[in-house]
Amino acid sequence: xxxxxxxxxxxxxxxxxxxxxxxxxYIDRHLIHEVTxxxxxxxxxxxxxxxxxxxxxVAVPDHNVSTDPNERALEGYSGVADATSRVQLETLNDNxxxxxxxxxxxxxxxxxxxxxxxxxxxxxxxxxxxxxxDSHTSTHGAFxxxxxxxxxxxxxxxxxxxxxxxxxxxxxxxxxxxxxxxGVTAKDLALAVIGQIGTAGATGCALEFAGxxxxxxxxxxxxxxxxxxxxxxxxxGMVAVDQVTLDYVKSRPMAPTGEQWEMAETYWRTxxxxxxxxxxxxxxxxxxxxxxxxxxxTSPEMVTSIxxxxxxxxxxxxxxxxxxxxxxxxxxxxxxxxxxxxxxVDMVFIGSCTNARIEDMRAAAAVVRGHKxxxxxxxxxVVPGSGLVKAQAEAEGLDKVFxxxxxxxxxxxxxxxxxxxxxxxxxxxxxxSTSNRNFEGRQGFGGRTHxxxxxxxxxxxxxxxxxxxxxxxxx
Amino acid sequence: xxxFRVHSGLVVPLDRANVDTDLIIxxxxxxxxKRTGFGPNLFDELRYLDPFDEAAPRATRQPNLxxxxxxxxxxxxxxxxxxxxxxxxxxxxxxxxxxxxxxxxCVIAPSxxxxxxxxxxxxxxxxxxxxxxxxxxxxxxxxxxxxxxxxIDLGSEQVTLPDGTQVDFSVDAFRRHCxxxxxxxxxxxxQREDAITAFERNHQRTQPWLFNEVKL
Numbered sequence: 214x215x216x217x218x219x220x221x222x223x224x225x226x227x228x229x230x231x232x233x234x235x236x237x238x239y240i241d242r243h244l245i246h247e248v249t250x251x252x253x254x255x256x257x258x259x260x261x262x263x264x265x266x267x268x269x270x271v272a273v274p275d276h277n278v279s280t281d282p283n284e285r286a287l288e289g290y291s292g293v294a295d296a297t298s299r300v301q302l303e304t305l306n307d308n309x310x311x312x313x314x315x316x317x318x319x320x321x322x323x324x325x326x327x328x329x330x331x332x333x334x335x336x337x338x339x340x341x342x343x344x345x346x347d348s349h350t351s352t353h354g355a356f357x358x359x360x361x362x363x364x365x366x367x368x369x370x371x372x373x374x375x376x377x378x379x380x381x382x383x384x385x386x387x388x389x390x391x392x393x394x395x396g397v398t399a400k401d402l403a404l405a406v407i408g409q410i411g412t413a414g415a416t417g418c419a420l421e422f423a424g425x426x427x428x429x430x431x432x433x434x435x436x437x438x439x440x441x442x443x444x445x446x447x448x449x450g451m452v453a454v455d456q457v458t459l460d461y462v463k464s465r466p467m468a469p470t471g472e473q474w475e476m477a478e479t480y481w482r483t484x485x486x487x488x489x490x491x492x493x494x495x496x497x498x499x500x501x502x503x504x505x506x507x508x509x510x511t512s513p514e515m516v517t518s519i520x521x522x523x524x525x526x527x528x529x530x531x532x533x534x535x536x537x538x539x540x541x542x543x544x545x546x547x548x549x550x551x552x553x554x555x556x557x558v559d560m561v562f563i564g565s566c567t568n569a570r571i572e573d574m575r576a577a578a579a580v581v582r583g584h585k586x587x588x589x590x591x592x593x594x595v596v597p598g599s600g601l602v603k604a605q606a607e608a609e610g611l612d613k614v615f616x617x618x619x620x621x622x623x624x625x626x627x628x629x630x631x632x633x634x635x636x637x638x639x640x641x642x643x644x645x646s647t648s649n650r651n652f653e654g655r656q657g658f659g660g661r662t663h664x665x666x667x668x669x670x671x672x673x674x675x676x677x678x679x680x681x682x683x684x685x686x687x688x
Numbered sequence: 689x690x691x692f693r694v695h696s697g698l699v700v701p702l703d704r705a706n707v708d709t710d711l712i713i714x715x716x717x718x719x720x721x722k723r724t725g726f727g728p729n730l731f732d733e734l735r736y737l738d739p740f741d742e743a744a745p746r747a748t749r750q751p752n753l754x755x756x757x758x759x760x761x762x763x764x765x766x767x768x769x770x771x772x773x774x775x776x777x778x779x780x781x782x783x784x785x786x787x788x789x790x791x792x793x794c795v796i797a798p799s800x801x802x803x804x805x806x807x808x809x810x811x812x813x814x815x816x817x818x819x820x821x822x823x824x825x826x827x828x829x830x831x832x833x834x835x836x837x838x839x840i841d842l843g844s845e846q847v848t849l850p851d852g853t854q855v856d857f858s859v860d861a862f863r864r865h866c867x868x869x870x871x872x873x874x875x876x877x878x879q880r881e882d883a884i885t886a887f888e889r890n891h892q893r894t895q896p897w898l899f900n901e902v903k904l
Contacts, residue, residue: 228880228883228884228887229880229883231862233860233861233862233865234860234861234862235860235861235862235863237877237880237883237884239884239887239888239891241898248718248719248780249779249780249781251721251722252721252722252723252781255721255723260874262874266888267902268899268900268901268902270902271902271904276718277718277719295719297719297720297742298719300719300721301719301720301721304721315902315904316904317904321904323904336902338897338898340895341898346779346781347778347779348777348778348779348803362779362803363779363803363806364779364780364781364784364803364806364807364810365723365781365782365807366781366807366810366811366873367806367807367810369874370873370874370877373874373877373878374874374877374878374884375884375888376877376884378862378873378876378877380860380862382802412706412773412776413706413772413773413776413799413801416773416799416801416802417802446773446776446801446802448802448803467900467902468897469897469900473896473897473900474897476896476897477895477897480894480895512706512708533705533771533772536703536704537704537705537706540704631710631715631778632715633715633716633718633719640739650708650710650777650778652708652710652711652777653710653711653733654710654711654714654733655710655715658714658733658739658740659739
């Protein structure tokens with residue numbers, strides 16, 4: 214019987230399977246950041262344990278770093294104004310030094326959001342099992358890898374044993390067939406899928422994205438799609454390996470070379486679901502019917518197209534749904550039935566592990582070019598995903614496109630996606646954001662988030678409201 | 689880890705679906721490098737009317753008296769009742785730590801998000817999935833009168849309701865065993881050291897590139 218991509222990855226990493234269904238799987242790559250690792254290192258110390266395989270790990274600070282270019286110009290962490298944050302960042306360096314974990318530190322140009330850095334460096338490779346104490350680790354599944362988020366206890370477990378105690382998930386395939394309309398990006402595909410299956414729609418599943426609309430995405434688009442798998446409840450998202458994957462991986466600093474590459478490529482080309490593979494669940498979506506998406510509520514499933522309206526109580530089928538709608542509208546300051554295109558925005562955030570790669574910067578800049586930030590928009594933050602993305606964007610003059618439009622060009626980090634650092638949406642303010650979560654308070658206490666693609670965020674920044682990117686005059 | 693066998697306690701209702709881990713413990717508290725001290729900030733943005741200010745003493749904060757965890761009738765509750773997809777979003781284990789450190793030993797909901805559920809078992813917090821209809825009834829009962837006391841027996845996988853009826857629930861066999869015994873995962877895995885080493889050797893032979901030195 215044929216196997217799915219997930220089956221193949223699972224089988225290739227299964228160390229031990231118990232009768233009760235619990236299994237031990239081997240972890241090839243462990244990515245580490247400052248927020249979910251300190252307690253794990255402390256646990257190792259208390260138990261007198263050390264990391265099992267140092268070269269499986271790569272650490273980088275990202276969640277809690279300042280993105281203020283002036284603060285970043287200062288040496289080490291001296292520019293971090295908040296003392297608690299500084300201790301957390303210094304602790305990552307100390308732990309990596311103490312345990313000899315490979316670290317890309319803040320001053321390094323390769324520093325960036327862990328899910329941008331990994332693929333850039335080739336720390337992410339097809340066929341790997343990849344974990345990180347961050348739910349958006351699903352991003353790396355774009356490479357035909359089994360990648361998912363873990364908690365801090367599991368971070369410690371992986372450090373100590375190079376394995377994860379887990380259970381096999383169900384196989385769920387979403388097939389996106391057809392040609393996406395102009396202006397419809399991977400982010401829109403992801404939001405449309407979540408809108409259809411719900412934020413818990415793929416709980417307990419490994420979610421494979423397939424179909425012609427997925428095949429025609431670049432690696433960066435596939436990363437955006439897999440990044441959002443967790444917002445549909447799936448710990449892991451994945452896309453089969455093809456030529457696009459191999460072309461991206463080849464010549465990355467940590468990718469194999471020479472004979473090793475030949476050997477790897479032969480294996481990697483087998484990383485796709487067999488034609489006769491059986492999925493526990495399957496959903497086929499016509500990608501050509503998907504329009505640019507905007508979330509209106511406080512869960513990623515509360516989403517509609519740019520031409521859509523905010524739902525009304527009559528659209529809700531049960532009491533929980535009505536309560537959720539009522540709470541969401543109250544928090545978001547919106548009325549039932551409002552047109553999405555009538556909603557003005559106060560702030561715009563372009564960044565995050567979902568949408569801070571070079572193609573995202575280019576897509577946003579293409580809309581912004583020649584325009585100015587709208588008067589009603591108070592602040593636009595553009596935060597590249599890594600130092601390398603920043604350098605590339607600057608080489609292409611994209612930073613100037615943003616700054617000349619009255620927008621801020623920042624240093625790399627997670628920034629306003631989770632607002633752990635100083636980049637926050639103020640209470641009651643409305644933000645068009647290219648990030649991944651519109652939960653209450655996610656971008657700051659009382660902040661109101663609308664999730665969109667980079668092109669939509671840019672269109673909102675220059676028109677002051679949600680606008681189809683194709684309706685912004687190209688200058 | 690503290691073992692979980694039988695627990696009796698008062699239920700506190702949190703009537704909303706998709707309670708995310710950002711809501712359970714907001715990001716400003718994730719700057720800590722410790723595993724403790726999260727209890728006072730559990731559901732911070734729901735529990736208090738004023739935003740958290742690191743510089744201000746905790747005693748000056750204004751509790752939201754309409755939030756169930758602040759209501760006198762639910763004081764001392766150790767069982768949290770909620771709706772579907774509890775614990776969605778971020779992988780932060782701090783959410784579990786905050787619940788446990790506040791005094792919650794068990795969360796009852798129709799369903800849980802995967803990462804949260806996984807994390808819960810590591811810190812002695814029992815996630816119990818019950819049918820929507822039972823959850824509905826419990827919400828009703830905890831809103832009326834004096835509140836609801838439940839007994840949760842992990843050994844027999846049964847919840848005893850106020851009227852004495854028992855409802856079955858099911859927990860992954862391995863997780864149940866670990867929680868009943870209070871076992872440490874790492875200790876269990878290290879007992880399989882031989883299997884790990886054997887796997888690793890074969891893995892290195894077939895995919896040597898995975899074992900290259902990381903040169904940064």
